[in-house]
Amino acid sequence: MNSFDYARACDVAEAVRLKAGAPDARFIAGGTNLIDLMKYHVEQPRRLIDISRLPLNAVEETSNGGVKIGALVPNSTLAYHPIIESRYPLLASAILAGASAQLRNMASTGGNLLQRTRCAYFYDVATPCNKRAPGAGCSAIDGLNRNHAILGTSTSCIATHPSDMCVALAALEARVHVVGAQGERMIAFGDFHRLPGGRPDLDNTLRADEIITAIELPARGFAANSSYLKIRDRLSYAFALVSVAAALELDNGHIRGARLALGGVAHKPWRNEAAEAALRGQAPERVSFERAADILLQEARPHRHNAFKLPLARRAIVRTLTQAANGTPQIQSIKSIR
Structure with a gap:
């Protein structure tokens, strides 16, 4: 691991000020992704800004x-x-579908949004990767x-976002509160993450000097009829x-009303x-669910080894919608898959 400077922020304003003074610095809280990236020399920040003691650990109802x-x-x-x-x-x-209990104990909510892809080529600094080294x-x-x-790819990158939590936040239409040198702003969750395009x-x-301070959920939580289904190679501690x-x-x-979001595919x-x-x-029945799945996947462009994801995703969408409609969540x- 390379040498780096360490600073601890006492409040949000100081965190922003420290970051603005060192654009290549990284915030660290739980560090469950950043430390791995540093060990593999994928990320080599010159400064770490410890934000773990900022007063951003409350869950509270809004007006x-x-x-x-x-x-x-x-x-x-x-x-x-x-x-x-x-x-x-x-x-x-x-959240419970993701990682292990030990990692969930350490990982922060804001950090979950910022975790990077688990693409093997991204982690292997001996191989070309536009996400790690543009061009x-x-x-x-x-x-x-x-x-x-298989969705939203470009000629520059076909990596996937690894988060489970973010898939649910997308479906719930959360909003992300951030603070930077220019003040506070709120980002719709659907606008927070980018597709790769030419800049994977x-x-x-996020702007270079901004920090996530909170995530806001709307009043409607679909408590009676929702489900999260994750298909993976093994049933614990594996990415989708x-x-x-x-x-x-x-x-x-x-x-x-309906909300539908996919992970592991974009x-x-x-x-x-x-x-x-x-x-x-529509009636909550299979034919309606299959039609929605076809629309959701209509822009899919599988590659040599992942064409199986297309029929797998279609079946998973139908099953998850059925679980939600029946009020029998996974x-x-x-x-085992219900």
């Missing part, structure tokens, strides 16, 4: 009926928080790409081949409003 989650709330605390368990079970389930090329396109993206090294739309966050609002035997959590619109007004402690 509009939603919930505001501090950026430093540990993933495990959030998953088992009574408000989240009762009103946003989709989020709780997605170097993408080794995955013609390499072993079984775990890679840019994972999100395909994951689905599905949330429905039912009224008199028909779908009044550079960011994948949503398609046309697929959700196709569900509204239980993460049960190591």
Whole structure:
């Protein structure tokens, strides 16, 4: 690991000031992803800014009926928080599907949004990677790409976003609170992460001096009819081949509202409003779910080793929507798909 300077911020303003003075610095809280990146020489920050003691660890209700989650709330605390368990079970389930208990105890909510791809070529500094070194090329396109993206890819990158929590946050239409040298702003969750385009090294739309302070959930949590399903090579501590966050609002035997997000298939959590619109007004049945799946996946462009993700995703979407409609969500402690 390379040498680096260390500074501890006492408040958000100081964190922003320290970052503005060293654009290549990195914030560190739980460090569950950053430390790995530093060990593998993928990230070599000259300064680490410790934000672990900032007062950003509360989960509190907002005046509009939603919930505001501090950026430093540990993933495990959030998953088992009574408000989240009762009103946003989709989020709780997605968190429990991710990583291990030890990592969830350390990982911060804000840090989860910022974790980088688990592409093997990205981690191997001996191979070309546009995300690590812009202009170097993408080794995955013609390499072993079984775990890679089938949606939203570019000729520069086919990496996937690894988070489970973010898939649920996308479906719930969360908002991200950030603070920078220019002041505070709020980013719609769907606008926070980027598709690769020609700049796959840019994972999100944060400015260089900005820090995440909170994530806000709207009042509607789809508590009665939602499910998170994660398909992976093994049933614990593995990243998703395909994951689905599905949330429905039912009224008199028909779908009044629908949210649908995919993980493991794109550079960011994948949503398609046309697929959700196709569900509204329909009966919650297989034919409706299959139609939505086809719309959601219509732009898929599989590669040599990951074409299996297309039928896998279609079946997973239908199954997860069925679970949500029946009010029988996938239980993460049960190591079988219901």
